[in-house]
Amino acid sequence: MYRRPTRQELTILNRAFNKWGVFDFFKNKSILIKEIKTRNTREIYFLSNEIEKIALSEQPSYAGLMIGELKKNFSLSMQGADLISKVSKQFPYIIVNETAEKSTLYGKNVYSRSIISTSSAINENEVVIILNQKREAIAIGKTRFGESLLLQNDKIAVTTMIDAGLYLRSEGNKR
Amino acid sequence: MKTFVFPNSPTSSILAQQYGYHEWLINRFLQFVPDVKCFLEKMEREPQLYIRVNTLKINTKDLKEKLVSKGFELEDTILDDVLSVKKQIFRAGATTEYLLGYYYIQDLSSCLAVDALDVRESQSVLDMASAPGGKTTYISQKMRNTGILVALETNPRRMRALRFNLQRCGVINTCVLKLDANNAIDLNMQFERVILDAPCSCEGIIAKDKSRKINHRPEDIEFCAARQSTLIETAVKLVKPGGLLVYSTCSFAPEENETIVNLLLEKHDVEIEPIRYGSEGLTSFGVLHFNLKLKNTRRFYPHIHNTLGFYIAKLRVYS
Numbered sequence: 498m499y500r501r502p503t504r505q506e507l508t509i510l511n512r513a514f515n516k517w518g519v520f521d522f523f524k525n526k527s528i529l530i531k532e533i534k535t536r537n538t539r540e541i542y543f544l545s546n547e548i549e550k551i552a553l554s555e556q557p558s559y560a561g562l563m564i565g566e567l568k569k570n571f572s573l574s575m576q577g578a579d580l581i582s583k584v585s586k587q588f589p590y591i592i593v594n595e596t597a598e599k600s601t602l603y604g605k606n607v608y609s610r611s612i613i614s615t616s617s618a619i620n621e622n623e624v625v626i627i628l629n630q631k632r633e634a635i636a637i638g639k640t641r642f643g644e645s646l647l648l649q650n651d652k653i654a655v656t657t658m659i660d661a662g663l664y665l666r667s668e669g670n671k672r
Numbered sequence: 673m674k675t676f677v678f679p680n681s682p683t684s685s686i687l688a689q690q691y692g693y694h695e696w697l698i699n700r701f702l703q704f705v706p707d708v709k710c711f712l713e714k715m716e717r718e719p720q721l722y723i724r725v726n727t728l729k730i731n732t733k734d735l736k737e738k739l740v741s742k743g744f745e746l747e748d749t750i751l752d753d754v755l756s757v758k759k760q761i762f763r764a765g766a767t768t769e770y771l772l773g774y775y776y777i778q779d780l781s782s783c784l785a786v787d788a789l790d791v792r793e794s795q796s797v798l799d800m801a802s803a804p805g806g807k808t809t810y811i812s813q814k815m816r817n818t819g820i821l822v823a824l825e826t827n828p829r830r831m832r833a834l835r836f837n838l839q840r841c842g843v844i845n846t847c848v849l850k851l852d853a854n855n856a857i858d859l860n861m862q863f864e865r866v867i868l869d870a871p872c873s874c875e876g877i878i879a880k881d882k883s884r885k886i887n888h889r890p891e892d893i894e895f896c897a898a899r900q901s902t903l904i905e906t907a908v909k910l911v912k913p914g915g916l917l918v919y920s921t922c923s924f925a926p927e928e929n930e931t932i933v934n935l936l937l938e939k940h941d942v943e944i945e946p947i948r949y950g951s952e953g954l955t956s957f958g959v960l961h962f963n964l965k966l967k968n969t970r971r972f973y974p975h976i977h978n979t980l981g982f983y984i985a986k987l988r989v990y991s
Contacts, residue, residue, distance in 0.1 A: 531761075543843050544844050544845075545817055545818055545819070545844045547818065547820050548821075548844070548845050551822065555859075557847035557849045557850075558848050558850045559750065559847070559848040560847035560848065561843075561844050561846075562838075562839065563840060574839075579772065579773075580842075594740065597770060602771060633768070633772055635768065643840055661768070661771040661772060664840075665765075668832070668833075668836075
């Protein structure tokens with residue numbers, strides 16, 4: 498069911514939007530929540546202002562762009578990452594080379610040697626957007642090291658959590 | 673209405689044998705398809721691949737540069753945001769650009785149906801048969817992600833594909849309702865634009881699915897025509913007075929195309945508006961004679977237009 502976020506949910510979302518540098522972007526924009534009881538989660542949708550009314554009155558199967566999920570905290574979806582990579586000036590990211598771009602789109606983890614650069618002050622276990630060399634969001638991952646070690650070890654540096662190729666792989670496996 | 677089946681002839685017999693079709697189908701093509709031999713020859717080849725640039729995310733020039741740098745060869749088409757793929761190094765559905773939603777693999781004819789809908793920003797639009805989302809995402813892009821786009825779908829598997837494509841293309845102005853298009857009247861809404869890409873016998877995609885040469889039966893056309901007739905009756909009631917209804921199918925069968933539109937003209941205050949591209953609609957078929965305005969509807973033939981087989985009618989609805 499689509500509904501407006503509660504005050505508590507808005508606080509969590511605003512904190513997350515601030516972290517990803519999109520707080521201003523989402524000001525006065527329509528954000529709705531869809532409860533997914535079977536997965537015990539809440540999906541966060543960004544909608545055009547006109548479609549918000551219809552989503553609330555008609556309770557569609559699906560409306561707008563799913564930018565992330567809310568359990569205890571907010572977690573980004575690929576579309577959320579894509580949006581952030583385009584509108585945000587400051588967010589945690591790593592940029593990977595072409596070889597890693599291909600493997601990441603198959604869900605593989607990122608090795609240190611594949612990382613070309615990163616945003617500043619990245620911590621261990623931090624969620625980052627994985628960008629290709631054209632600064633396009635191809636995946637979301639979690640760092641295994643802090644900034645100082647991220648580029649130095651020849652080890653897996655970032656665990657890929659979700660990537661832009663996930664849906665096609667999962668549909669392919671169902672056939 | 674019964675599907676028209678014509679008597680066999682030496683020509684139909686030879687062509688059916690040569691190209692592996694049921695003869696009844698060849699006989700029908702001989703009634704209305706220009707240069708049937710050339711048509712059948714074209715249907716043996718892989719259809720031309722087209723991609724539609726998703727201008728919600730990238731412009732045509734930038735996408736061209738990206739794909740050309742990866743070894744693709746692309747050519748412009750009659751539509752600014754549709755490109756013809758002349759060479760692909762790897763599958764067009766497996767590039768980073770595809771996954772990022774920069775383009776949609778979509779036949780030019782299908783894009784022309786959306787072009788005919790003449791959508792503008794902030795309008796209200798209904799897509800009555802939306803999955804997998806080619807037309808829906810194109811409409812959204814033409815609306816620049818504003819206004820209201822309602823899409824209907826009931827099949828869960830197709831709904832997943834639709835959702836993936838809407839997400840991939842960055843669409844925020846669309847809501848998908850799990851509602852049978854036949855019951856769309858239950859929405860209690862009217863729209864400035866309605867598109868009905870009706871479920872059909874899919875004769876137009878024989879080039880993609882050769883099994884249809886022999887799996888296709890006259891009863892399929894009857895079944896589809898009956899359903900289309902009901903759907904278009906619903907569709908016309910959902911258009912605001914003065915609004916547009918685009919009816920399309922990927923079938924060559926006149927029973928699924930001109931006959932359906934002709935019936936609508938007889939019953940409603942509807943005008944057919946011209947469409948820029950394609951061959952004229954039929955004004956007769958077998959013993960049937962249609963309103964001469966049916967010429968303004970459009971047929972797309974693979975050997976003439978280098979598209980899949982398609983039919984489009986653009987209808988202005990007055991009441």
